[in-house]
Amino acid sequence: MSARRAFVVALELAAVAVVLSLVVGQVLGQPVLLAFVETGSMAPTMEPGDGFVAIPAQLAGPPEEGDVVTFRAEELHGGGLTTHRVVGETESGYVTRGDANPFTDQDGEEPPVKDAQIVAVAWAPGGDVLVVPHLGTAVLAVQGVLGTVQRNLASMLGTRALLGPTGLGYVFAGAMGLLYVLDLLRESGNVKEKDDAERARERSTGRSVDLYLVGFALILVVGATSAMVAPGGTQEYGVVSAEFDSERPTVIPMGESGTVPYPVGNGGFVPVIAYLEPASEGIEVDPGQARLARGERVNATVTLHAPPETGYYRRFLVEHRYLALLPPSVIDSLYRLHPWAPIAAIDALLGGGFYLLGRALVGGGRVRTRRRSRGGRSSLGRRLGGLLPGRR
Incomplete structure (x- = not known):
């Protein structure tokens, strides 16, 4: 890949990353x-x-x-x-x-x-x-278009899987796949017979396979990050330190404590590991960690302490969750290092693994076309066949 082409590819990937980060951040x-x-x-x-x-x-x-x-x-x-x-x-x-x-x-x-x-x-x-x-301003416009596309596709196909952050990843993946196929069809229909030198020159300006692999890997990483970040976050409890007893669990007599359940569920296909930790004074949680299989749901117990003075007090609990794609001991060690460390490691495993697998199956170089093979196969057929393992 020439320095100029590498620069263009880097700009394309940076633009995709910027748009995805802003839109996903809004979602x-x-x-x-x-x-x-x-x-x-x-x-x-x-x-x-x-x-x-x-x-x-x-x-x-x-x-x-x-x-x-x-x-x-x-x-x-x-x-x-x-x-x-x-x-x-x-x-x-x-x-x-x-x-x-x-x-x-x-x-x-x-x-x-x-x-x-x-x-x-x-x-x-x-x-x-x-x-x-x-x-x-540009991101809001993109977000509006994507939201409309998601709703229309979900209505057309009769599924809610295309809505929300995960659905956004599906839409991006489908769009990239469609663009790739259209690119194949366009090139196969437009390429004319050229001499060997011209064909060599055409191959050198073809579209890089790495660009597609990195694009799909980026979408996979965004989807995984959304699945880990979206269900977690900060939970706030408003505690009233009162002079009387109450049936409301957050209205607690002065100097005493009350408990409330905190549900932790996994609606995805991949097991997750969730960490719960206090983010302010006057709050405890047990257990502080839970491993959830697909569809599993557990309740943690949150203990809220009321100060000896009357008034309204805020208590905070933070949940971090991670896809269980690494050994629990590794995730635990990374979590103790920094709550974002397991996300970075899991994203690197998914994105890097997808890219390396794609390179192993497809190979590197350029996506290129020929108008007609000697045996009569179309250039599109030859190219799709050439992506199979062992075909060159």
Whole structure:
């Protein structure tokens, strides 16, 4: 592969990765590499539709004053992801404010932001957020088109499997497969008889098999990551420390404790390993780990502690889950290293394994065509036959 062709392929893959990360991030409600703002509350730093590089909170560590963070708000805009700047810190959490707002979020009804609510920190090399103008505007348009395609295909085929994050992966995989077949048909119909030198030159400009393999591997990785990230996340419990007994499990007498069940299920085909851990004070969970077979469902017990003073208190629980494609001991060791380490290892296993298997079966080089073989087979037939093991 020439340096120029390698550069073009790298750009194509980067574009696919950017679109997938943004769209999947919107579907999951969790920024994946890139994110964007939809309102003008961060002007002039970021205008509506501007994008930024989103560093996961687990990798960025605790935010500092001046950092721009994306957090799961409780009251702002009806709840959901909000991107604002940290302007202070109290014993109850962080104080945040949009750059365009004259008052902090906590001057309104939004409680101080806990670490468990922060999902990403905007990358700010040199102290200024790296802004990608109008990136979000394009992503919303792509997301709208993909959502329409998913709904129409699901309705046409009578299945809900094409909806949601997993369905998005199916749509991408089907689209790439269709484009590959159309590319075969187009080239087989357009190639004319040329002399040997021209044919050699044509082969050198063919489309790289690696591009297709990497594209499909990327889709597989996105689907696997969605299956691990989407069902997990942070669970919030609002505890009322009261002077009286109540039948409600989250209304607890002062200084005492109550329990609530936390269901953990596996609706997929692959076994998963789930980790449950407290993300704030005043909460415990047992068991802290569960291995779930296909269709299995268990209940963990969450113990909530009420402070000795009356009031409303928030407690947080975080769930991390991983496809059981590695030995449990390996996943456990990686998890103790960092919660994202098992995801990276599993994605590398799936993506790298698919690519190596594809290279072993298909081989490398270029996808190329000939108009007619000596034996009368069409170029498309020869090419499809040439992809089988042992055929060259």
